[in-house]
Amino acid sequence: MEIKRVCIVGTGVMGNGIVQVCAQAGYDTSVVDVSDDLLQRGLGNIKKSLSKFVEKGKLTQEQMNESVGRIKPTTNMKEGAKEADFVIEAVFERDDVKRDIFRQLDEICPSHTILASNTSTIPISLLGSATKRPEKVIGTHFMNPVPLMRGVEIIKALATSEETLNISLDFIHSLGKETAVVKDSPGFVTNRIMPLFLNEAAKLYEENLATVEDMDKIVRLSFNWPMGPFQLLDLIGIDTIVDVLEAVYIETGWERYKPVPVLKRMKEVGWTGRKTSKGFYDYTR
Numbered sequence: 001m002e003i004k005r006v007c008i009v010g011t012g013v014m015g016n017g018i019v020q021v022c023a024q025a026g027y028d029t030s031v032v033d034v035s036d037d038l039l040q041r042g043l044g045n046i047k048k049s050l051s052k053f054v055e056k057g058k059l060t061q062e063q064m065n066e067s068v069g070r071i072k073p074t075t076n077m078k079e080g081a082k083e084a085d086f087v088i089e090a091v092f093e094r095d096d097v098k099r100d101i102f103r104q105l106d107e108i109c110p111s112h113t114i115l116a117s118n119t120s121t122i123p124i125s126l127l128g129s130a131t132k133r134p135e136k137v138i139g140t141h142f143m144n145p146v147p148l149m150r151g152v153e154i155i156k157a158l159a160t161s162e163e164t165l166n167i168s169l170d171f172i173h174s175l176g177k178e179t180a181v182v183k184d185s186p187g188f189v190t191n192r193i194m195p196l197f198l199n200e201a202a203k204l205y206e207e208n209l210a211t212v213e214d215m216d217k218i219v220r221l222s223f224n225w226p227m228g229p230f231q232l233l234d235l236i237g238i239d240t241i242v243d244v245l246e247a248v249y250i251e252t253g254w255e256r257y258k259p260v261p262v263l264k265r266m267k268e269v270g271w272t273g274r275k276t277s278k279g280f281y282d283y284t285r
């Protein structure tokens with residue numbers, strides 16, 4: 001099956017990045033969100049990100065314009081998805097919201113369309129069960145920031161067919177990404193490892209062990225990582241990390257995945273990191 005048109009549902013932190021790499025790879029890319037404001041903000045962020053590639057000489061202005069020209073924003077799911085060969089859902093980490101979207105997509109999309117989710121933790125089988133095509137449902141777990149991170153976890157659920165897996169692998173490789181195939185288990189591989197580290201960092205913050213800046217600095221310098229845990233928490237979104245930890249905890253009962261209180265409180269007041277301009281750091285200035 002040749003993939004020409006893709007549709008991304010959700011233009012948040014991850015949706016924007018996925019839209020960008022699909023458009024850059026030459027796909028007609030529609031993007032669906034719930035309001036024009038969100039779509040315009042998303043498009044603005046994508047242009048900002050593409051401009052950085054132009055400034056660094058990794059993309060020409062013409063290539064940037066062509067990429068932007070391939071992006072079709074809409075608030076109408078039917079309009080966005082009705083001709084798509086491959087759909088990637090990237091909305092909030094809530095299974096009821098995602099299941100509803102999969103049910104709608106199943107009704108709207110042609111029978112050959114593959115329905116993928118960027119979920120961090122929600123079982124792909126559960127999303128597949130909201131459709132009449134579970135064999136065409138798969139997980140494509142991109143990493144943040146999508147345009148820079150090369151790895152994508154591919155989650156093959158019990159019912160996902162080999163054909164769907166192979167088409168999906170080819171498609172993700174065509175975006176310049178590398179893949180690892182993972183079983184449909186809570187948190188997959190990346191979200192069994194990274195959130196534990198971030199939860200522990202938040203525990204150290206509660207213990208007032210050192211300043212946020214110093215904890216980030218010592219991790220960056222000691223492990224040669226590009227950012228420390230608090231910078232990463234703000235980049236990923238504190239709400240997303242809490243959701244991921246809770247999802248693995250609920251599914252497994254393992255105490256070590258219980259989010260520490262400070263993360264839950266920050267989520268409750270909306271201090272979720274860069275996307276709200278406030279997290280462990282202040283981004284308003």
Ligand SMILES: NC(=O)c1ccc[n+]([C@@H]2O[C@H](COP(=O)([O-])OP(=O)(O)OC[C@H]3O[C@@H](n4cnc5c(N)ncnc54)[C@H](O)[C@@H]3O)[C@@H](O)[C@H]2O)c1
Nearest residue numbers: 010011012013014015033034090091092093119120144236
């Ligand atoms: N943030 C990360 O670092 C990261 C990394 C890997 C995977 N993920 C996963 O990617 C998914 C998206 O996360 P995010 O951080 O981009 O979230 P986000 O909160 O930044 O964006 C979610 C977007 O979905 C939109 N949305 C909600 N309901 C919708 C609907 N019914 N139709 C259309 N759009 C709708 C929202 O308006 C919002 O723009 C989640 O499943 C998350 O677990 C996140």
